[in-house]
Amino acid sequence: MAKTQKTHVTMKVNGAEVEGLVEPRTLLVHFIRENLSLTGTHIGCETTHCGACTVDLDGMSVKSCTVFAVQAEGSEIMTIEGVANADGSLSALQEGFRMMHGLQCGFCTPGMILRAQRLLKENPSPTEAEIRMGISGNFCRCTGYQNIVKAIQYAAAKINGVEFQEAAE
Amino acid sequence: MIPGPFSYHRPASVADAIRLLSTFGDDARPLAGGHSLVPMMKLRLATPEHLIDLHGIDGLKGIRREGNTIVIGAMTTQHDLLASDVIANSLPILHETALLIADPQVRYRGTIGGNVANGDPGNDMPALMMTLGASYRLEGPGGARDLPASEFYQGAYFTALEPGEILTSISVPAAAAGHGYAYEKLKRKIGDYATAAAAVVLTMAGGKVTSCSIGLTNLNETPLLATDAAKAVIGTSLDEATLKKAAAAAVAIMAPASDARGPAEYRKHVGGIMVTRALTRAAARAS
Numbered sequence: 001m002a003k004t005q006k007t008h009v010t011m012k013v014n015g016a017e018v019e020g021l022v023e024p025r026t027l028l029v030h031f032i033r034e035n036l037s038l039t040g041t042h043i044g045c046e047t048t049h050c051g052a053c054t055v056d057l058d059g060m061s062v063k064s065c066t067v068f069a070v071q072a073e074g075s076e077i078m079t080i081e082g083v084a085n086a087d088g089s090l091s092a093l094q095e096g097f098r099m100m101h102g103l104q105c106g107f108c109t110p111g112m113i114l115r116a117q118r119l120l121k122e123n124p125s126p127t128e129a130e131i132r133m134g135i136s137g138n139f140c141r142c143t144g145y146q147n148i149v150k151a152i153q154y155a156a157a158k159i160n161g162v163e164f165q166e167a168a169e
Numbered sequence: 170m171i172p173g174p175f176s177y178h179r180p181a182s183v184a185d186a187i188r189l190l191s192t193f194g195d196d197a198r199p200l201a202g203g204h205s206l207v208p209m210m211k212l213r214l215a216t217p218e219h220l221i222d223l224h225g226i227d228g229l230k231g232i233r234r235e236g237n238t239i240v241i242g243a244m245t246t247q248h249d250l251l252a253s254d255v256i257a258n259s260l261p262i263l264h265e266t267a268l269l270i271a272d273p274q275v276r277y278r279g280t281i282g283g284n285v286a287n288g289d290p291g292n293d294m295p296a297l298m299m300t301l302g303a304s305y306r307l308e309g310p311g312g313a314r315d316l317p318a319s320e321f322y323q324g325a326y327f328t329a330l331e332p333g334e335i336l337t338s339i340s341v342p343a344a345a346a347g348h349g350y351a352y353e354k355l356k357r358k359i360g361d362y363a364t365a366a367a368a369v370v371l372t373m374a375g376g377k378v379t380s381c382s383i384g385l386t387n388l389n390e391t392p393l394l395a396t397d398a399a400k401a402v403i404g405t406s407l408d409e410a411t412l413k414k415a416a417a418a419a420v421a422i423m424a425p426a427s428d429a430r431g432p433a434e435y436r437k438h439v440g441g442i443m444v445t446r447a448l449t450r451a452a453a454r455a456s
Binding site for chain 1: 170171172173174175176177203204207208210211220222224248271272273274275277278359360
């Protein structure tokens with residue numbers, strides 16, 4: 001196979017079957033943004049540090065700038081565009097970020113929400129420390145994280161059907 | 170940042186992977202989790218013409234107990250290690266160390282095989298594998314061989330892997346019942362490589378140390394076993410004088426680089442502190 005020869009890939013993104021032709025070196029984040037025009041997944045540092053490009057891939061939070069699109073062949077992916085409830089209303093996490101002011105510029109928010117969603121699936125009632133460790137691969141340069149942690153606590157409470165009690169500061 | 174062009178191969182067996190690596194020689198690199206290699210490719214510090222993705226090989230993933238040995242497939246991720254009851258029960262220091270590597274997203278992809286085989290002095294698992302007396306299964310065109318972790322590392326990014334060989338699994342003796350353990354890692358921020366780190370596994374009886382092994386991360390071009398430091402604590406109750414002696418013996422073999430994590434003198438100094446803390450915490454856990 002010649003190096004620049006394009007490969008046909010198929011995957012399921014936000015529940016829809018998608019396909020495309022990519023060079024092997026095409027990163028998953030570029031496939032998502034440029035081939036699929038889903039630009040909610042952001043490119044931040046491009047060095048696997050910041051987490052802005054985080055998507056859910058086969059039940060894992062991954063930094064889509066560090067996975068090749070060809071590696072996602074046959075995978076199921078969720079991006080921020082697939083997070084809202086089926087009726088179009090905000091998911092518990094989206095609502096939490098809105099209610100708790102969990103964003104300022106919003107650049108990190110898609111990655112934060114995708115990561116927090118997987119965290120809450122694995123640990124539905126995380127402690128504050130577990131939330132902070134759980135989002136340690138996602139950088140926010142605006143909020144100081146305080147309101148992001150509250151947003152995730154809000155979502156956890158809503159998903160668990162209990163009233164959210166904001167901790168005293 | 171986009172890597173240079175390459176051809177992508179996804180073999181379904183170890184034999185096919187070895188054949189591809191042998192055919193393409195230096196132009197090929199095996200791809201495990203990719204969280205060291207892909208960033209290097211984006212910076213064009215690595216420009217392989219052929220990437221041999223090992224994700225399609227079923228037999229390379231998984232953790233199993235064989236008698237008194239824990240066998241870990243090379244493509245087992247750090248996340249898999251953290252989720253494993255076998256690891257939590259038989260090798261808790263491996264759980265503790267995996268949790269100190271990078272961040273959750275990286276741990277879903279990063280593999281133990283990649284971590285130990287890459288030869289990066291900053292990786293945490295190599296010194297731990299030496300501390301635990303692990304051995305690596307290496308498979309190549311000439312067949313399979315087992316090599317102790319302590320004989321694998323030759324220099325920064327230089328290992329005993331021969332052309333065409335891949336590391337397929339790691340065998341670790343289960344730690345003794347009642348052992349104490351600790352991995353102490355100083356880092357600038359969460360997710361960072363170690364400024365200095367020390368692994369300690371020991372056993373105690375009647376308040377005295379009966380066996381001890383100490384490994385050092387990122388304090389030399391290769392991971393180190395601090396054998397003199399470990400000898401210094403045998404038969405003692407880890408009193409203050411012994412801790413000082415052991416730390417000094419460990420510092421004596423450290424040769425870290427001066428880099429963004431600090432000058433060599435500083436890194437040796439904190440390296441000694443990591444040894445002291447790891448010994449103290451391990452002793453407190455031993456029964």
